[in-house]
Amino acid sequence: MDYAFQSENKLFFCLEYCPGGELFFYLSQIGRFKQDAARFYAANILLALEHLHSKDILYRDLKPENVLVGTDGYIKLTDFGLSKENISGMKDAKSLCGTAEYLSPEILQRQGHGKATDWWSFGAIIYEMLVGLPPFYSKDRDKLYQNIKYGDPKMDYEFLSPEARDLCSRLLIKDPLERLGAGENDAEDIKCHPWFECIDWKKIESKVLPPPYKP
Secondary structure, three states: OOEEEEOOOOEEEEOOOOOOOEHHHHHHHHOOOOHHHHHHHHHHHHHHHHHHHHOOOEOOOOOHHHEEEOOOOOEEEOOOOOOEOOOOOOOOEOOOOOOHHHOOHHHHOOOOEOOHHHHHHHHHHHHHHHHOOOOOOOOOHHHHHHHHHHOOOOOOOOOOOHHHHHHHHHHOOOOOOOOOOOOOOOHHHHHOOHHHOOOOHHHHHOOOOOOOOOO
C-alpha cells in the first residue's frame, strides 16, 4: 500500500499498480504454462512465502487470483485478509478459511494448522500452472472436499517431468508433518528439490533473471 485516505463514507487504499494483472488471467488464456515459466513464477512465490514465514506470518490464501505480475515481470502476492501473525507451531491457527480448491486437508478437518498449509497451496498452484486445473478440482463442492481429504491428484500426464511429479506429490502429502517444507528448514527444503535445480535463487531475489513475460 502506498497510502490511504478517507471521505465521509469510505476508506480508500492506494496500492501499487501491477500492469500484468493476475496470474489467473494467463492460466485462463493459455490453459497451462511451459515448465520454465511455471518454475520462474513458483520460485517467485516460494521466496515470498519464505519471507512471510520468517516473520511467523501464515498467508493462507495462495491462489492464482492473488498472484499479480508487476511492471518488471516478477510477481507479488496480494490480499492478506486471511493471513495470521505469530504462527510458529504446526497447529497454532484454527479457523476454517481460504479458497475451496486450495484448502489443505488439515484446514478442512479442523485439526489446527501452521505453515505447512501454505506449502500445500503452493503445491496446488504449481500443479495448476503445469496441468491447467487445480489438483483436486470438482464443480461439486462436497466432492472437491472429499478429493482433498482422501483422493490423489492425477499425475500420469506425459508432459509432466518426473521432477515436477515428485515435487507436487511431496507438497500435496495429506499429513502436514510429512509434507515437504514442514520441517524446521521450511522453504530451504523445497529450494533443494531437483525441480528447482536450475534456479539461481540470488538472481531471482535480485530480479536480474529475465521473466517469461514483461507487461
